[in-house]
Structures are given as structure tokens and as C-alpha cells.
Amino acid sequence: xxxxxxxxxxxxxxxxxxxxxxxxxxxxxxxxxxxxxxxxxxxxxxxxxxxxxxxxxxxxxxxxxxxxxxxxxxxxxxxxxxxxxxxxxxxxxxxxxxxxxxxxxxxxxxxxxxxxxxxxxxxxxxxxxxxxxxxxxxxxxxxxxxxxxxxxxxxxxxxxxx
Numbered sequence: 082x083x084x085x086x087x088x089x090x091x092x093x094x095x096x097x098x099x100x101x102x103x104x105x106x107x108x109x110x111x112x113x114x115x116x117x118x119x120x121x122x123x124x125x126x127x128x129x130x131x132x133x134x135x136x137x138x139x140x141x142x143x144x145x146x147x148x149x150x151x152x153x154x155x156x157x158x159x160x161x162x163x164x165x166x167x168x169x170x171x172x173x174x175x176x177x178x179x180x181x182x183x184x185x186x187x188x189x190x191x192x193x194x195x196x197x198x199x200x201x202x203x204x205x206x207x208x209x210x211x212x213x214x215x216x217x218x219x220x221x222x223x224x225x226x227x228x229x230x231x232x233x234x235x236x237x238x239x240x241x242x243x
Contacts, residue, residue, distance in 0.1 A: 082110075082176050082178055082179065083102045083104055083110045083176070084104070085104065086101070086102065086103050086104065087101055087102040087175055087176070088101040088102075089101060089174075089175060092154070094151070098114075099116075100112065100113060100114075100115070100161070100168075100171045100172060100174075100175070101113070101175070102172075102175065102176070111187070112172050112179075112184060113168075114189075114190065115158050115161050115162040115168070116158055116192075117158050117159050117162045118138070118155070118159070119134075119191065120134065120135050121134050121135070122134045123191060124189075124191065125188050125189050125190070125191065126188075126189065127162055127163065127189060141196070142198055142200075143196045143197055143198045143199060143200045143201075144196065144200075145200070146199060146200025147196060147200040147201075147202070149200075150200060165181060165184065165186075166181065168184065169181045169184055172184070193218075193219070194219070195207050195218050195219035203218070203219040205219070206219055206220060206231060207219040208231075208234065208235070208238075210238065215235050215238055215239075217231065217235070
């Protein structure tokens, strides 16, 4: 059913791609992903929970401003993540022939999304200088984390590079 990548036109209000199909080099096809709130930092299981991490999110004003603005989309993403039937229906909008038995859960990935106090998402790189460190706080894609240009920018910030 999938001979190449199938990507919908993304919602321009979000930095997330939405449900899509990506063929792997081994012949498998990855369907997804969902962009959902994690209840634990560095969690690769949707059932993971850490009270401190959860409370950090729940007490951050930017989260509530974003959630208030886009609560409907957030609820839909969470439902897709926790209900295979709803997830399959979203896949069927792209490929109607997909059935529940075609979909097998795989491990989750984690993508941090920098969020400002005003509830706006950081769309591009956010590099913050500390006393003895540079922090790349927002690299919006796996390709960005390996970007030569980001590396050059970071090296240029170091006073005495080796």
C-alpha cells in the first residue's frame, strides 16, 4: 500500500507533521507519529509517569496558554495515542485500505518542544549561553540535531576552541 513517503499538508499552527506513512529501508512502514504530551521527561512509553516532571508541566504558565488555545487538537492527539481504533481511522484518511491488524505498536520517540511563557512554541533553534556551557534547547527535527550549521554556530561561540 505504501511505495513512498505519504505526508499530509500539516497544520501551519503546529510544528508537528501529523499522521503520516514513512517506509523503512527494511520494507516496513512506520505510521504516525502522534504529538502528545509526555508525563515524564525522556519517556519512551506512553504509560510512564513522573510526578515531578508532570508538576513542572502543570505549573508552567506557557503550557496552560498553549493548551487553552489548542485544547481540541491536544485532546484529539491524546485520543489517537491511547486508542488504536481512533489512530487507524486517522490513517484511513490517507489510505482507506489500512486495517487495525495492519498496525503494530512500536517504541515511542521523544521530541522536546521549547515553549515560551506566553504559550508560543519556539519554531527554530534556541541556543542559550550558560557560564561554562552552551545549551541547544530546541532542535526541531532529528536532522536538526545533526546540523553542520548548528555545529558551526556553537563552535563560533566557544572562546578557545581546541
